[in-house]
Amino acid sequence: IRRIYHGFDLQGRLCGFDDGVKDQPMLFYCLQDPHGGLTHMKLDTPICVETCPRDDSTNHSCYSQQGWEVIPDYTTASFMGAFCVPASNATGDLKRDARE
Numbered sequence: 332i333r334r335i336y337h338g339f340d341l342q343g344r345l346c347g348f349d350d351g352v353k354d355q356p357m358l359f360y361c362l363q364d365p366h367g368g369l370t371h372m373k374l375d376t377p378i379c380v381e382t383c384p385r386d387d388s389t390n391h392s393c394y395s396q397q398g399w400e401v402i403p404d405y406t407t408a409s410f411m412g413a414f415c416v417p418a419s420n421a422t423g424d425l426k427r428d429a430r431e
Contacts, residue, residue: 336411336413337356337358337413338358338377338379338413338414339358339377340352340358340377340378340379341375341376341377341378341394344379346358346379346413347379347413352379354381355379355380355381356379356381356412356413357379357380357381357382357383357409357413357414357415358377358378358379358380358413358414358415359377359378359379359380359383359384359391359404359407359415360372360373360374360376360377360415361373361376361377361378361391361393361394361402362393362402362403362404362405372417373393373394373395376393376394376395378391378392378393378394380415383407383408383409383415384404384405384406384407384415385406385407386404386406387403387404387405387406388404389403389404390402390403390404391404405417406418406420
């Protein structure tokens, strides 16, 4: 039943439970090409994180077309104790991505 209430990262690991991500219970979607000014989430390559980012002062190692790279975070909030979703002050594009 935990597979229903927790997310899987891009490597198929169940956040908070599988080896390598037991201490990372939250599913987070990195930004897509943040350096180019795009503000969309990469929905096809989620990662597991310890806590949801509270602002853009932190970053995570995310998978991109160039391989793994450090990408700036965006403001999120915890949803159901397992998912990081764009916070209420996020841009319209991020909110739209979260609904799709």
